[in-house]
Amino acid sequence: MSKGPRAETFVFLDLEATGLPSVDPKIAEISLFPVHRSSLENPECDESDAPVLPQVPDKLTLCTSPECPFTAKASEITGLSSEGLARCQKPGFDGAVVRTPQAFLSRQEGPLCLMAHNGFDYDFPLLCTELPGYAAGAAGPGPCPQPWHPGPGRQGLQPGQPLPPLLPGGAEGHVHTRLMVFLHRAAELLAWADEHALSWARVEPMYVPPDGLSLKA
Ligand code: DCM
Numbered sequence: 176m177s178k179g180p181r182a183e184t185f186v187f188l189d190l191e192a193t194g195l196p197s198v199d200p201k202i203a204e205i206s207l208f209p210v211h212r213s214s215l216e217n218p219e220c221d222e223s224d225a226p227v228l229p230q231v232p233d234k235l236t237l238c239t240s241p242e243c244p245f246t247a248k249a250s251e252i253t254g255l256s257s258e259g260l261a262r263c264q265k266p267g268f269d270g271a272v273v274r275t276p277q278a279f280l281s282r283q284e285g286p287l288c289l290m291a292h293n294g295f296d297y298d299f300p301l302l303c304t305e306l307p308g309y310a311a312g313a314a315g316p317g318p319c320p321q322p323w324h325p326g327p328g329r330q331g332l333q334p335g336q337p338l339p340p341l342l343p344g345g346a347e348g349h350v351h352t353r354l355m356v357f358l359h360r361a362a363e364l365l366a367w368a369d370e371h372a373l374s375w376a377r378v379e380p381m382y383v384p385p386d387g388l389s390l391k392a
């Protein structure tokens with residue numbers, strides 16, 4: 176299906192936000208783990224032959240105080256609240272939130288392929304709404320959903336393989352867990368991603384912000 180060049184870096188990402196798409200959510204946390212193709216083609220394993228996290232520890236996690244309150248469910252899931260973020264004096268969604276991930280990703284070898292569980296229904300449209308400059312400027316194969324559900328009956332694992340623990344810790348914990356699931360069947364999932372990666376042009380914004388404007392990088 177993919178017509179573009181193959182990705183050299185796979186960026187495992189997760190967003191935490193103030194709610195589901197029905198409430199026009201705002202991003203509260205972004206986590207990005209770029210993993211070079213070579214680390215996925217030859218994943219390192221421990222003494223019991225279970226894959227371990229790639230050695231190169233390049234990752235970015237940042238949070239921002241969203242303009243709107245969290246739904247009760249979103250607050251329960253993420254452990255975040257407007258009060259907690261304000262208490263820690265976290266600034267709102269400003270130019271730094273746009274520029275920092277862009278600068279970070281520009282240091283990775285392209286083309287990039289973004290990997291997110293449920294990405295086409297949540298993370299990518301929300302990125303498109305809140306970071307349109309990034310979406311417009313992104314080159315290469317672009318986003319790619321992860322073809323499994325890392326919950327009960329995890330489809331990314333072989334029967335009998337130990338499950339990686341579902342780490343708490345918001346977006347970063349979720350990215351970590353999903354990367355570990357990927358590593359358990361890296362060759363197969365890498366081939367799947369090469370085949371199914373879609374261009375950013377296929378991603379529609381989740382919603383148009385009320386002022387019709389979003390921050391540009
Ligand atoms: N979310 C929500 N209610 C749910 C599931 C998710 O409001 N039942 C929102 C808040 C999360 C965001 O979606 O920050 C992303 O969820 P996840 O990290 O599971 O992808």
Ligand code: MG
Binds near residue numbers: 189190292298349
């Ligand atoms: Mg998510």
Ligand code: MG
Binds near residue numbers: 349
């Ligand atoms: Mg998450």
